[in-house]
Amino acid sequence: MTKYKIWVIIALIVFLGKSHSFAGILPYPNHIEWKSGEYRMGRKAHLYCDACFKEEVRRAMDGLDKAGLLSYDFCDKSGADFRICYTSEIKPEGYMLDINSDGITICASTQSGVFYAIQTLRQVAQEEGASILFPCMVVCDYPAFAWRGFLLDEARNFQGKSEVKKLLDEMAALKMNVFQWHLTDDQGWRIEIKKYPLLTAVGGHRDSTQLDWYESTVYDGTPVSGFYTQDDIREIVAYAADRHITVVPEIEFPGHASAAIAAYPWLGCSQDPISVPCSYGVFSAVFNIADSRVQTFIRDVLDEVSSLFPSAVIHIGGDEVKYDEWQNSQAIQQLMEKEQLSTPAELQIWFANRLSSYLSRKGKIMMGWNDITGDKLHAFQPDSEVQSKLDPANTIVQFWTGDRSILKKALERRLKIVNTLCEYTYLNYNYDKIVPGLEYGYKPISLEKAYDFNPVPEWLESDRDLILGLSCAMWGEWINRPETMYKMVYPQIAAYAETGWTLQENKNFDRFQRSLRFFIDRWQAARYIQ
Numbered sequence: 001m002t003k004y005k006i007w008v009i010i011a012l013i014v015f016l017g018k019s020h021s022f023a024g025i026l027p028y029p030n031h032i033e034w035k036s037g038e039y040r041m042g043r044k045a046h047l048y049c050d051a052c053f054k055e056e057v058r059r060a061m062d063g064l065d066k067a068g069l070l071s072y073d074f075c076d077k078s079g080a081d082f083r084i085c086y087t088s089e090i091k092p093e094g095y096m097l098d099i100n101s102d103g104i105t106i107c108a109s110t111q112s113g114v115f116y117a118i119q120t121l122r123q124v125a126q127e128e129g130a131s132i133l134f135p136c137m138v139v140c141d142y143p144a145f146a147w148r149g150f151l152l153d154e155a156r157n158f159q160g161k162s163e164v165k166k167l168l169d170e171m172a173a174l175k176m177n178v179f180q181w182h183l184t185d186d187q188g189w190r191i192e193i194k195k196y197p198l199l200t201a202v203g204g205h206r207d208s209t210q211l212d213w214y215e216s217t218v219y220d221g222t223p224v225s226g227f228y229t230q231d232d233i234r235e236i237v238a239y240a241a242d243r244h245i246t247v248v249p250e251i252e253f254p255g256h257a258s259a260a261i262a263a264y265p266w267l268g269c270s271q272d273p274i275s276v277p278c279s280y281g282v283f284s285a286v287f288n289i290a291d292s293r294v295q296t297f298i299r300d301v302l303d304e305v306s307s308l309f310p311s312a313v314i315h316i317g318g319d320e321v322k323y324d325e326w327q328n329s330q331a332i333q334q335l336m337e338k339e340q341l342s343t344p345a346e347l348q349i350w351f352a353n354r355l356s357s358y359l360s361r362k363g364k365i366m367m368g369w370n371d372i373t374g375d376k377l378h379a380f381q382p383d384s385e386v387q388s389k390l391d392p393a394n395t396i397v398q399f400w401t402g403d404r405s406i407l408k409k410a411l412e413r414r415l416k417i418v419n420t421l422c423e424y425t426y427l428n429y430n431y432d433k434i435v436p437g438l439e440y441g442y443k444p445i446s447l448e449k450a451y452d453f454n455p456v457p458e459w460l461e462s463d464r465d466l467i468l469g470l471s472c473a474m475w476g477e478w479i480n481r482p483e484t485m486y487k488m489v490y491p492q493i494a495a496y497a498e499t500g501w502t503l504q505e506n507k508n509f510d511r512f513q514r515s516l517r518f519f520i521d522r523w524q525a526a527r528y529i530q
Helices: 006-016 051-066 111-124 161-173 230-241 258-263 292-308 330-338 344-361 404-412 427-433 447-452 458-466 482-489 492-501 509-515 517-525
Strands: 032-041 044-049 071-074 082-086 095-100 103-108 126-128 131-141 147-153 178-182 246-250 313-315 365-369 395-399 416-419 467-474
Touching: 032 095, 032 103, 044 051, 051 082, 095 111, 103 111, 111 131, 111 161, 147 161, 147 492, 161 178, 161 230, 161 482, 161 492, 161 517, 178 467, 230 246, 230 292, 246 313, 292 313, 292 344, 330 344, 344 365, 395 404, 404 416, 404 458, 427 467, 427 482, 427 492, 447 492, 447 509, 458 467, 467 482, 467 492, 482 492, 492 509, 509 517
Parallel strands: 044 071, 044 082, 082 103, 147 178, 147 467, 178 246, 313 365, 365 395, 395 416, 416 467
Antiparallel strands: 032 131, 095 103, 095 131, 126 131
């Protein structure tokens, strides 16, 4: 069992939980059989654990006992309230939960399976005086997708460790397991790189922030600063791991590079000094990947990032690259001629493949937005035929924009996909909750539309093995206060959580809405929602 003590959760149910009537389980289990009756537990827990779980349970319970919260003892199976048992017959992350008049049994093959069983128990437990009641049932459960993600962009607006930990807590309760951390962009560099201290000293600060929307000329005049030290990063990574969440860092290459170039102008093609932008949008600043110093810089950054994050996946961004500076750079043109690349799009594929190869040698997998496939996705990109291809062996593509033909083409190339189709999953599209009636070109995503998202539409069923899962994204423009972020994240995050966990044939929006009650109570108590 991980350091995130499963029995702390039980203690919170008993001593800190708010009484509520049972409304359902979210995400909905993939098999559940309700039985008559209930199991009643008192204040002293009698525990049985198989050896692989016992030491973690012992540490957790010792801490609670010393704090006077809950006494316990270990016993044999027959006298236990809780029985936690290992079996190899259950899928990874899956669990079997059996509640009957004799007690509660959890069976799992992995630590995360036990953890997720406890999340289900939290939702069904009800207080009655000095007792806790659990309804009798049998649950056999496992996730529909291995990748159930949430992205937070802190490059645009820095939220800080406390807010990140709050999000991780909610992800864990919803059985989400990947936290994608967008740490660098034009408007800020938020991760300490010891070899290049100006990245945070200069790139981690801007003088002001654009207000209202992208075309606005109004700024708030308030400086924005903040970054995570490497010790902070390790703390967050460990906090997430205790909740069975993998932190995937996103460090933008080769575009969205203004903050880095403001810190070290020699990283850019023109090498002209620039400031960290105070406005939002897509900028022309791009790394001069023809310069050996810049290539060394990128490898150095990836080295430090790789050492900080145990995740097998490192995200290199790659989206919304404007090619103007590359096209006007003699050094870039010479590189393209040397490598026999006919277009800037092919240069980006060449660059992505080099990063993929470098990360592979470090035991890491490269991930990037679907811009790295070289397909034309944006009006500012020139029309061109692309002959180069991404190496599928060590690459994951995060699909966010483009029509079905572009997604189908990526799958035909046997590229693994995380589906983050923006019109269904971008939480910032709900900005109209903050400024009602704002005309900004995005269509707000209702709760029902978020719930209806299917990462594997019927026409892609034959390629299902390549779809790793889904992620929703909280992009950082316009969320200068946590309260603003909450309004866009909740309750939509629950829809993506159930989509990631519950098999498509078991989803039901009306039932989902009823099952939200546990989380609505939780989020109201935390003041995330009104």
